[in-house]
Amino acid sequence: MSYQGPFSLDQAAAAFLDRAPALYIDGAFIGLEGAARIQVHDPATGAVIAEAIDATAGHVDEAVRSAHAAFEDGRWRDLRPADRERVLLRLADLLEARGEAFAQLETLEQGKSINLSRMLEVGASVDWIRYAAGLTTKIAGRTFDLSLPGGPAHWTAYTRREPLGVVGAIAPWNFPLMIALWKVLPALAAGCSVVLKPSEVTPLTALMLAELATEAGVPAGVFNVVTGAGAVAGSALTTHPLVAKLTFTGSTATGKAIGRAAVDGLKRFTLELGGKNPALILRDADLGRVVPGLITGGFLNGGQVCASASRVYVETPLYDDLVAGLRQALGGLSIGPGLDPQTQVNPLASAAQRDKVASYLTQARQAGAEIIQPIATPDQGYFVSPSLILDPPADARLVREEVFGPVLNIVRIDSAEQGLALANDSELGLAASLWTRDIDQAMSLTRRLEAGTVWVNSHVFIDPNMPFGGFKQSGLGRDFGVDWLSAYTEEKSICIAH
Ligand code: TXE
Numbered sequence: 001m002s003y004q005g006p007f008s009l010d011q012a013a014a015a016f017l018d019r020a021p022a023l024y025i026d027g028a029f030i031g032l033e034g035a036a037r038i039q040v041h042d043p044a045t046g047a048v049i050a051e052a053i054d055a056t057a058g059h060v061d062e063a064v065r066s067a068h069a070a071f072e073d074g075r076w077r078d079l080r081p082a083d084r085e086r087v088l089l090r091l092a093d094l095l096e097a098r099g100e101a102f103a104q105l106e107t108l109e110q111g112k113s114i115n116l117s118r119m120l121e122v123g124a125s126v127d128w129i130r131y132a133a134g135l136t137t138k139i140a141g142r143t144f145d146l147s148l149p150g151g152p153a154h155w156t157a158y159t160r161r162e163p164l165g166v167v168g169a170i171a172p173w174n175f176p177l178m179i180a181l182w183k184v185l186p187a188l189a190a191g192c193s194v195v196l197k198p199s200e201v202t203p204l205t206a207l208m209l210a211e212l213a214t215e216a217g218v219p220a221g222v223f224n225v226v227t228g229a230g231a232v233a234g235s236a237l238t239t240h241p242l243v244a245k246l247t248f249t250g251s252t253a254t255g256k257a258i259g260r261a262a263v264d265g266l267k268r269f270t271l272e273l274g275g276k277n278p279a280l281i282l283r284d285a286d287l288g289r290v291v292p293g294l295i296t297g298g299f300l301n302g303g304q305v306c307a308s309a310s311r312v313y314v315e316t317p318l319y320d321d322l323v324a325g326l327r328q329a330l331g332g333l334s335i336g337p338g339l340d341p342q343t344q345v346n347p348l349a350s351a352a353q354r355d356k357v358a359s360y361l362t363q364a365r366q367a368g369a370e371i372i373q374p375i376a377t378p379d380q381g382y383f384v385s386p387s388l389i390l391d392p393p394a395d396a397r398l399v400r401e402e403v404f405g406p407v408l409n410i411v412r413i414d415s416a417e418q419g420l421a422l423a424n425d426s427e428l429g430l431a432a433s434l435w436t437r438d439i440d441q442a443m444s445l446t447r448r449l450e451a452g453t454v455w456v457n458s459h460v461f462i463d464p465n466m467p468f469g470g471f472k473q474s475g476l477g478r479d480f481g482v483d484w485l486s487a488y489t490e491e492k493s494i495c496i497a498h
Pocket residue numbers: 170171172173174197198199200228229230231233234235238249250251252254255257258272273274275305306353356402403404
């Protein structure tokens with residue numbers, strides 16, 4: 001397989017596409033003659049550009065056993081923390097140096113703009129790797145004075161944080177490289193081994209990342225990649241008895257199934273699930289900031305961002321100007337393949353996601369919503385025109401469900417209190433934003449918005465040092481921040497009589 005389109009590719013990216021499908025187990029690519037395959041499509045055209053192995057439960061078992069053996073013999077977890085740090089820093093350097101191949105592959109399999117692939121999938125990922133590398137040398141326990149009766153004269157107790165074991169990481173297709181790293185990094189920094197299953201839609205960069213990790217010095221078996229369907233390979237990973245922890249980003253429905261499997265095996269788990277994120281715009285907000293802020297917050301990566309804005313509640317005095325501003329800003333964007341750096345509107349990741357978004361729009365139209373779509377879409381590829389939905393009826397599905405596409409509902413409100421009530425009226429609670437210049441409103445409403453992250457006068461910006469995760473049905477646990485590794489370690493108390 002290879003890319004036949006009009007853009008010239010980086011040599012390493014082209015060579016990777018030409019490679020025979022393989023899994024990455026025990027530090028090497030394992031080609032499996034005769035194994036079932038999944039096809040990888042270029043979302044800009046729908047053309048097949050590569051194939052990947054559709055792993056069976058047996059293949060997953062092989063990967064988990066490799067990870068388990070690597071964990072048990074201590075080849076990674078028993079390294080000095082400073083040596084694990086050095087390996088991860090080398091990985092960051094290598095990714096930075098080979099970034100263009102990763103960025104192009106990411107755009108080719110996922111559809112996003114090459115500018116976003118360079119800036120986020122590669123650029124931000126490098127920052128995240130360096131942040132996680134720094135955490136390897138910060139793992140620490142606590143000491144305690146005890147009040148035990150009798151016995152010897154003194155007691156000393158302390159805790160150690162020990163790596164959990166094999167981590168099963170299941171990643172989605174919206175930011176395939178960056179989100180895969182958000183799972184692999186804390187595991188590696190803590191001394192765990194990993195089996196990563198990328199989405200079947202976007203399996204390529206995870207495989208290339210694992211090879212790079214080996215080159216950086218991650219020992220064989222510590223970082224494995226199995227590609228394949230969620231129902232088979234994913235499910236085999238979530239139920240494998242040698243997997244100690246599951247970390248997942250994806251839909252709330254699949255997250256609940258993974259949570260159930262985790263509880264069944266008493267595996268530890270972290271879930272980062274969907275969002276239906278509100279943006280609350282008060283009458284004193286600066287529209288000069290709100291319009292570009294919502295173009296980014298609502299339409300970055302075609303709205304395929306768990307934290308993206310999807311429900312805008314705007315006080316009546318600003319409603320008309322906001323709609324006009326957004327319409328004009330969207331109308332000025334150019335649409336086309338992600339490999340063309342001049343385009344800002346790019347295809348969605350898959351035909352299935354395009355069709356899902358289209359069905360929400362059809363249903364909203366039938367329910368009587370007014371839909372503004374300022375840009376015409378090309379004839380081929382998985383494109384959806386960026387859409388503004390004006391005052392959608394409360395029973396439209398896109399009011400309550402995560403659409404995960406370039407679709408922004410805009411609802412008129414009469415007061416901040418009404419907007420707050422509507423913003424919080426959701427089963428989900430991943431993120432929210434508030435747009436105001438009033439410090440009292442900002443301090444009050446940021447406390448009352450039910451979301452894991454609340455931005456004021458911006459939306460969708462995240463940072464390795466800022467914890468991220470969901471309230472309500474948007475997930476369980478937090479990623480990032482100085483406590484990131486705690487969910488990848490077990491706290492052991494050691495009690496010494498002396
Ligand atoms: O997600 P799934 P899908 C949302 C978004 C999107 C919807 C459906 O609304 O439209 O989910 O996308 C693996 N056991 N998000 O179907 O099923 C699967 O192979 C183990 C939000 O792609 O959640 C893939 O690797 N694993 C989101 C991963 O789970 C299973 C990002 C995600 O797939 C499995 C993506 C199973 N039974 C979609 N079933 C976010 N929060 O950022 C599937 N998988």
